[in-house]
Amino acid sequence: MVTETKTTQSVGDYLRANIREYGLLVALVVIMVFFQALTGGVLFRPVNITNLILQNSFIVIMALGMLLIIVAGHIDLSVGSIVAFTGGLSAIMLVKWGIHYSLVVPLCLILGGLVGAAQGYWVAYQKIPAFIVTLAGMLVFRGLTYLILQNRPIGPFPKDFQSLSTGFIPDFLYFLNPVPGVITNFAALVVVLVLVGLAIYYGLKNRKLNDKHGTENEPFAFFAVQMGIIAVVAIFLGYQLSTYKGFPNVLVVMGLLIALYTFITTRSTIGRRIYAMGGNEKAAKLSGINTERLTFYTFVNMGVLAALAGMIIAARLNSATPKAGVGFELDVIAACFIGGASASGGVGKITGAVIGAFIMGVMNNGMSIMGLGIDYQQLVKGLVLLAAVFFDVYNKNKG
């Protein structure tokens, strides 16, 4: 009686079914090429790529936490203020009290977690809409930042703390460098090559496992083209970086976090439960999921990531100011929605949010290089956000 209609998908079908993800990647590439042309090739210069990473790392890092919150069916408007607050706290501890950074960093992460917990409590256990709780949090923590900093910026930071944000991974393979004149950080190139190799190896291995268990694979042509594009882009970027100062420390932190959160969202029980909760909270609760606790933890997590972002920003600016992070929540939320997250919860991917953050970042960076003012930048970003979400809605209604 069971109708087995297991046919191999054609490339066209597959593309149609996954248009959102590929569409996003294509959009990013198009935007990059567009600005590469408009800026006369400045965009892909090694120094600018490095800047792009440094400027956007904190948005990406916060987007990871925000995605979980949005998938869970909530929102967090307070992250910009938490950035300023934790940045301020780190400055006071480092500069005023002279505490070593190896103690300050974990302390600030914990404090960020507490800030998230303070907000998560109201959302999860008192059922106050997250929009309201975090709007309050946005004001409260901005106010607290002014209080603790007494309206003055604090800085400069010790060198070792600054390197969190401005440092680079040293060239530990310099002795192997075949062309020292061109490549200034050989390790960066090697690491990229190794990572690309690993990605292809595990991709193939997973396909084989799927075959063994009778699970459908994406068409091979697709897999090959996709892997090819990723490899070419990654190697190109890695090469560019290797001709400058190599990998920024922040890139490594960001890369590890992206990997971790991708894993959490796709493979862990916690991730699965967050998606289920966002998709249908009542059904999830009746399935034995402690939805309150889960909501609470997503906010704690957001607080920790916002604290990390706060320290990265403070270290990058080499001062903690009460005005740090103003409006960041909007960039972070926009990144998630451009990346395909659904405002009603249950839908969204880490890769989407990361690409969304970079789309915003490249546009910011490209328009800045072109000398467009903040007026046009805001205008364009707003339209891109609307267009991306419209694309989602359009696709949904059509399908």
Place this chain on the structure above:
Amino acid sequence: MDKIILEMRGITKTFPGVKALDNVNLKVREGEIHALVGENGAGKSTLMKVLSGVYPAGSYDGEIHYDGELRQFSTISDSEHIGIIIIHQELALVPLLSIAENIFLGNEIATNGVINWKETFARTQELLNKVGLKESPPTLITDIGVGKQQLVEIAKALSKKVRLLILDEPTASLNETDSDALLKLLMEFRKQGMTSIIISHKLNEIKKVADKITILRDGGTVETLDCHHEDISEDRIIKGMVGRDMEDRYPPREPKIGETLLEVKNWNVFHQQHRDRQFLHDINFNVRAGEVVGIAGLMGAGRTETAMSIFGKSWGHKITGDVSIRGKQVDVSTIPKAIDAGLAYVTEDRKHLGLVLIDNILHNTTLSNLEAVSSAGVINDHEERRVASDYRQKLRIRSHSIYQETINLSGGNQQKVVLSKWLFTNPEVLILDEPTRGIDVGAKYEIYTIINQLAAEGKGILMISSEMPELLGTCDRIYVMNEGRIVAELSKAEASQESIMRAIMRSGEKH
């Protein structure tokens, strides 16, 4: 008085997979109170939705003649325009607006969008006098009781120049005094020449007011009884409602009944919203291994609430009483604890409470027992897929793969996914709440077969259903609930549609 105001001819309405109405005929004379009775799901509400234009002309077959003319309503306002007003079971009032605002909502007395409050309040007062409601027009709806709200609905109908008033279970949530007042009002309106159709389960009330009674069963008209020609007894009505033959719609089963699995004692629960109202009173029941136990009752009897309050206190508050499994008292204060204790609850509302509709079969199947397919919080993809594929095959879930989103499945297949989810938790006792609601006949049979298999494996099944034939066809023992109490326990031999109905009616008279 002999003029026929409404005639519905050969009304047939199909939903995907289900024929809700099949060639239904209804004739209503001007100035009479016409009662419409039938079991849950017999098609009463659907028929009234066809009449009022909720289901527009073209979405059903058959003809509606009103006032001697063929009518085709495409919206509710079309039918309201000519005086057909329906008052639904769930009242459609805005709680935080006043009585006056509610009565004229969408129909405001205004010039150029500016409301004339003086006129509004005066007209409201007039209408309130007519229905005998002693409240002032600016009173908020939320501040008056359900009985009075019902009267506001009627006043609202009057404001629209109603000629045919349809009331869907108007007294279901009213106490006796309020019910009486309402029925008196209907009789008053009859004197003034207004026609009403009343849908009700309370046969004693119908006897009191109705001129004619039309009985629906399984989406078809059974008969129309004239209360003035003969004296119609309640038993006569019940017989009409339930008198269908039991065909081979239920797979046979040899019950092998073992030890007591689930025992619930002195279970008292207060209402979830109206927190000082006790909703369930001294519920006692048990389910044994290999046994299928039914809970019969009308809507609002407290069956779902009983199940949900036991399942991790997911309904109600101030819950007291004992639950034991295999003779050992267990803690069921949270849903995870209830699941650990060996309970599973398959909800009556699979779309809102059972499934994550935007997610696929795979993820829905393992949701309640993710631990079993993961280690240290990491899901083993292949193991998970194996489990989901297994259940898909075992329960014959028709889908193109385990990756199909559950929103795209038919009702029967959705129900099977919910069942898979709970079977995967390996429960001792499964509580099935309306497991075949909105499912076509073929899929129903499959669900019954699954229930039989589970009982044969030694699990205890507690089945809540509003379809009495289904309970009689599948259960070894049936508890009857009414108004938050268990009012009868019937063995298979004792149980019949008449005995169940009688138990409900009798207990209703006592209170």
